[in-house]
Amino acid sequence: MRGYFQRGTHLPVEIVLFQSYETQVMALLANPGDAVPRIDIAWNTNLAYLQADEWSGHACRAIAMRDTDLGWMTKIVAVTGGTISTLADLKNRTLALGSRDSGHAAILPVHFLEQQALIEDRDYRTLRFNSDLGKHGDTGTSEVEVVRAVLDGRADAGAIGSPFWNTVRSERLVPEGSLREIWSSPAYNHCMFTARPDLSRERERRFADALSAMSYDNPVHRSILDAEGLQRWLPPHVDGYAALRQAAAQQGFFEGFAKSA
Numbered sequence: 001m002r003g004y005f006q007r008g009t010h011l012p013v014e015i016v017l018f019q020s021y022e023t024q025v026m027a028l029l030a031n032p033g034d035a036v037p038r039i040d041i042a043w044n045t046n047l048a049y050l051q052a053d054e055w056s057g058h059a060c061r062a063i064a065m066r067d068t069d070l071g072w073m074t075k076i077v078a079v080t081g082g083t084i085s086t087l088a089d090l091k092n093r094t095l096a097l098g099s100r101d102s103g104h105a106a107i108l109p110v111h112f113l114e115q116q117a118l119i120e121d122r123d124y125r126t127l128r129f130n131s132d133l134g135k136h137g138d139t140g141t142s143e144v145e146v147v148r149a150v151l152d153g154r155a156d157a158g159a160i161g162s163p164f165w166n167t168v169r170s171e172r173l174v175p176e177g178s179l180r181e182i183w184s185s186p187a188y189n190h191c192m193f194t195a196r197p198d199l200s201r202e203r204e205r206r207f208a209d210a211l212s213a214m215s216y217d218n219p220v221h222r223s224i225l226d227a228e229g230l231q232r233w234l235p236p237h238v239d240g241y242a243a244l245r246q247a248a249a250q251q252g253f254f255e256g257f258a259k260s261a
Helices: 002-008 021-028 046-055 103-115 141-152 162-170 201-212 219-228 242-250 256-260
Strands: 041-044 061-066 074-079 094-097 125-128 157-161 179-184 192-195
Touching: 002 201, 002 219, 021 041, 021 046, 041 046, 046 103, 046 192, 046 242, 061 201, 074 103, 074 141, 074 162, 094 103, 094 141, 103 141, 103 157, 103 242, 141 157, 141 179, 157 162, 162 179, 192 201
Parallel strands: 094 125, 094 157
Antiparallel strands: 041 192, 061 192, 074 157, 074 179
16 A cells, blocks of 8 residues: 555555554544654544544544445354344343454444343343454454354354355355354444544545545556455445444443543
């Protein structure tokens, strides 16, 4: 990506890597003179995008997203032929969840189940795999553990994101037919390039234009796009975050930065 920006668009871009999305968002919202890194644009998960939006008083700006960031869903899966075939069957059973800061594998499953009158620790138990906290479920490690727990019987069902569920089936990561989908959530959106509030509109436009100029028909561009899991960059669709915004607020994911500030 850096090479593309510098050679292909003559847009000087430096890449800064962070150990967690929270520290990345803090850098995005840092003021001049703060004793922390300061960045102009963040490649955020859906949770990090909402944290940046909330903690900036809705002053951060959405720039662009992948075509594959639209229409994500949470899938609840169970062993084929087992005792779990509907959400009602989760009553007094164990549901495996991914990292607690994963929108698709933990935050939203709990939220959507509440909407179905299923409350964690009251109506069902959870087995949580809090691996790679701070990565918001991006690594997929916790979803692998969720699937393993369902297969070996430690959990009666598990919640994973639709992209991972598609990978499980297409790459035959489990014996064919061993798992089945018992429920699918409403669709929501995922990652978002996010600009700091005072980034100049001209720089924002140049960055967005550089992204939209990438073509999957160009072999050089294709290798970059494949690495990021997309075929084309899209303008921001900000209407797919309402459920996660509500769930994250209820579960306390907007509290940290305000307290530290």
